[in-house]
Amino acid sequence: MELFQRLAEGHAAGITVVTPNPRLSRALISEFDSFQAAKGLTAWEAPDILPFGAFVERLWEDALYSELGDKLPLLLTPAQERLLWQQVIASSREGKDLLFTETAAVHCGDAWRLLHQWRVGEGRGNEDHSAFSEWVKQYEKQTLGDIDSARLPDLVAGLLDKLKKPRRLLAYAFDILPPQTREFFNACRRHGIEVTEVKPETTKTSSIRTSFPSGKEELECAAKWARARLEEGRARIGVVVPQLAQRRKEVVRVFSRVMQPGYSLPGAENAPLPFNVSLGEPLSNYPLVDAALGLLELSFHSVEFARASKLLRSPFLAGAESEMARRATLDARLRRNLGATVALSK
Structure with a gap:
């Protein structure tokens, strides 16, 4: 592959690949x-x-970290961006009618980008x-003196003449270049960087379109198709699942059953499953982490009663086993007397 041959020259070639x-x-x-390993090498740049x-x-x-540092705005982290959007939404007239400002904040961040x-x-x-336009105005006021990931390419494009840059920039597999990205690459060219758009090597293939009565049957068929290709000795097999974040558990369950039958039976060998899900599971899905995050949230904000009830009965709090009955009694009493949300002050 020509791209890898050029990269094999090392950093002396001054090549950076962006995807x-x-x-x-x-x-x-x-x-x-x-x-590199196929060439018999044991170490490489x-x-x-x-x-x-x-x-x-x-x-x-x-x-x-250059002489420009004291003049640059600070870059907000994704968590800071999300919190600012959430605060803007919660303090607005339109936001008071929303049940989940956290979800709205995520969508606003996506729309902003x-x-x-x-x-x-x-x-x-x-x-x-109209509501989003008002939130944007407030968000811009809140971020004066700062910069976020959505606006960072425009800022950096104006600093290229003062920065250390790669000699060659390979834009790999950009099927569609958004205007902001294209303008950034053009700015790189104006400042002496050799920018080349590289497409992946194409292979001849065929496509078949079919339909299924339900998403569950479609997923079952996809798993069987993947297993058949695996048994043929195919090196790379890919399955694209829409809304993978919402269906991750279902995907893992179906593919585990089809690709490795009996994996969940008692006494079954605990062997690695022959597939990988590209979307990792959020840390908050792990019970211990979820309990820790819940305690932090309850320490500073009101939370839904269901969240507080789950924390009260959590096995990760000291004395959970010895106080199980008394905590269950307290939970029942609070359920009768408290409202939909709970705060420590209450």
């Missing part, structure tokens, strides 16, 4: 390692392959559009 997403960066690094967002952030960090990526201008819309 649209982190998963593709990891896959490309893994393929490069296999390419790690290639400079990273997602576009991480590349822009690295340039910002270089500027931050799309606005900048695709250079979406102001326009007229429905009530949702």
